Amino acid sequence: MRFALLCAVLLFCAPAWAGNLQALADHPRWRALLHINPGATLRDRHRSYVDDDDFFLAERGADDPLAELRASVVALRPDEAPARCRFPARYRFLAEQLNWRDPAPFSHCAEYREWRAAVHAKRAVLVFPASYLNSPSSMFGHTLMRLDQGEDGAVWLSWAINFGAVTTEQDNSLFYIYRGLAGGYPGRFNLVPYVQKIQQYSNMESRDIWEYSLDLNQQEIDWMIDHLWELKDINFDYYFFDENCSFRLLELVEVARPGSGLLDELRFAELPVNTVRALDQEGLVTERHYRPSKEQELKAFSDRLDDRERALARALADDPSVAERADFQAYAPGRQALMAHTAYRYVRFVNRKARRSEDVAGRSFALLSLMNRLPPVADPAPAERVPPEQGHGSQMLAAAGGQRGSDDFGEFTYRLTYHDLLDNNRGFLSGAQIQGLGITLRGTESQAVDLEALDLVSIRSLAPRDRFSKPLSWYVEGGLERAWAGRRRLVRYLQGGAGASWRLGNLQPYLLASARAENNSEFAPLITTGGGAEAGILYHAGRWQWQAGGAGHYFVNDVYRHRSTLAVQYALTRQQGLRAEVEREGWRGDGETEFKLQWRWYYD
């Protein structure tokens, strides 16, 4: 029956396009509309990413763009075809290509038309909430697409297109992570007011947001929105590493502008920052805007106060009647206003996740009223920020030479991702380290090339404390490394710690208590645990980044070990750095010193 209808349609239109059907199925926009993988990721190559029968009109539509095209022609051609209301972008594509002329093709689609009237845009903006200290789960950032209805700066009225996994709350955390990584959740597009995203990222999670206006014209934006409707309630697979939020947004841009070249290269992982880079390199980014988090705004205000004013602002936050006191009144109104702003932002910040209480609401309101009575304060100029896409590449290769004891060695390192405390921190959060999958091979005079270290994960968050913010500093790392156990052996370890960090000008000291679990072939127990401490100091100046520090551990089998390091890295260019390191490793009664000079090259 369907076949017969298809034949009729084919015959009817045959002169115009019968021969071009295959060409049409290969059209970049048709393939973009079906989300055919052009070879950008390993799974589902040359078939559709969409994992949902509702998205296809042909039985083998996911595998066969031509079959889907034929079925779409059949379904969309008749006047008032119900399928038009589901696939307006497909209809538009076919109508344009096949010269279908219907002045009001969607007149029967009340729901779509209502939605489309509410969701319209003059500008598309890629939004990148950067990572924030103290949440490794945010470490790679996220991207979403904003649709601005006007050009009037009223971004609170904009829509946000977000792609994320649809999860169930019952799952426990570990299972959740596993399924998130392994593709166990369906991914869906959703559309929410952008203001909700600002609240989530900027207010609740203290993440700075970067916003990139895209060079898409009205027509291209309309393609994107029309197609978005086709994705309503449609399931994709969600894979954390490659088929994630960022990748899906690139697909949307591909619908807007087919042949943009964004999906040409095969990737194993799509880092949001690389998405921004890709768009930038294709010339699609016209403007960049930095939206500091609420925490950064508080910090910018408190930076404008001196120590006494800060103490007074802190007191004001606890008790707004401090504003009546003589020592507060003694300040000029402008300074009073700065203190009031700081106090207000502090109260809102520290209570951002708490339940509403009359006390906090009352204090907040009293401070707002105080701000209102005092002269206006210019918003602090946002601190000079290097946008994340201008940071160094996410992968790294390094070559090093050095000496350990009396042995010379040569070394080669590869790191999949991403940044350590000594790497060039332009475009990165200072005090944050995220490393995953690093491997180091070392060859010495006396020994052939051997595994020196395998870092599975190393996350460090050294967040400075001040009067208004008291974050925890912590770290966790694990993998294989060389350590002293009778002799220098490859040991398997997991280590972590927590403590505090402070900022004194360019200096950042830190102090952490730490614990270690280790397995090696010398110690009798399968797993030997130990406890200890770690202290150090970071110093940053221009292209130079210094770190001096030491850590020591006592183990339950009475072994004692410590390691002290002095290291410095000079950023040669964005993608290259030179690092020198002196390390003293000691154990009961003896020790060894190592010196190393390393050239680091970042890419991707």
Place this chain on the structure above:
Amino acid sequence: MKRAFLAAALLGASFSAHAVAPGGPGCGWGNLIFEGKSGMPVHLLATIVNGTSGNATFGMTSGTNGCDTSGALTYSGESLLSMNGVLEEVAQDMATGEGEALTALSVSMGISTEDRSHFNGLMRDNFAAIFPSQDVSAAEVMQNITAVMQQDQKLAKYV
């Protein structure tokens, strides 16, 4: 039908402002100055997969996850104020006479570009009248804004 829903949401907001969090129960998060409803705790791990729990919302056609987003961006002042957390930001901007929340409010009320700085100034000067206490509701704030604008030569035409 959608309009009826919107109207119901607005009426609901004005009659039971203290019983229901703006945007609907179970929607949004955080400790707000003006509305007493603690929100959905942010599941930190949700950050990993940028997850949404339950049904994905899709602009106007949603409402299924407890968030009333219908009409939220339809350029109407009160529905903007009724969104979770917006009232607080508007209050902050009104206290100082500038900010994105205030811009969004003036745009949603149809105030033309040349009148916006006047609007901002007027809101700042009348902050105490518009926000008389921390227990004020979105609907009351909207009434107060309207009352202030009606007394103003330039802005009376917008209300």
